Amino acid sequence: MTTQTPSQDIADLISRCAMRDRAAFRTLYDRTSAKLFGVVLRILRDRSEAEEAIQEVYVKVWQRADRYVAGATSPISWLVAVARNHALDILRARRPVSDDIDVALEIPDAGPSPERAAEDSDERGRIEKCLGLLDVERADAVRGAYLDGFSYEELAERYAVPLNTMRTWLRRSLIKLRECLTA
Template sequence: MPTSSASADIADLITRCSLRDRGAFRTLYNRTSAKLFGVVLRILRDRAEAEEAIQEVYVKIWQRADRFVAGQYSPISWLVAVARNHALDIVRARRPASQELDEAMEIADEGPSPETLVGASEDGQRIEACMAQLEPDRAEAVKGAYLDGYSYEELAERYAVPLNTMRTWLRRSLIKLRECLTA
């Protein structure tokens, strides 16, 4: 874990990069590239693709260094966010293109009937009421894991807690939700 002095050094390097200091950029790369490469590789799961992506990440860091506000975010968190968002953009771009609109119009509507929607709406209200009984960060973590598809690792990183703590949060939150919904 970086010390506050190391964090301040990295914040200073980012600030100097915003002033187009190439030496600071080189130093920033040398100090942070291993960590950011790990983040990108974990998301992309392909070393060659991650190596190419990390190059693009540092181009973005160079171009956007002026957007970093010291004190608002930890400098490492800001750098990781740039890397993570770029890697997620690559993953999203891998998804197959949408069908043509004409083809989509020919697909039968297999959606629920109006009666089913009313029942689902009532269930949804009950679920929302039970979710409101959870601590806000726990409720957001549950939504992130089970509605948005974030991994436990991603949520642990987002909430700055150990992986096992995140697992415990989610398990206990699901138990509370089940108890609330069956009451």
């Protein structure tokens, strides 16, 4: 009596599954499902999804057992390949289907229109011109407060003036800017 290696035993079970032997299929499942479940779980990273996928893997094994060629690959390698490919198919199905490039043409541009960009540029130029009419320190304080987000306290420290003086600088500078911009 010759004893079969575990690999030969699994190959025999697969060939019996090809002949629709349900008892062989049950034995094949009992002997290999833990390993294949580990493969599928490692790829999918979700236990419930892996449990469902392993059932689908064994349906494929049942349906494709006649495709296994003994000796070409080890039987467990063939089973792992079926499981791995099925898990990868599930991962690919998760990815959203990319839209046609023509759809991208319909996406509105969040940026300003060319006309608006030109108007903004003109307005920025006017503001910079009016800021240029202010004392350099006061213009820098206005930029710091209203463009860079510095607090009045931070600006008072930077220019070494009392807090109320900084507030006065900013208030008077804004009044001059308004007068310049409306002129």
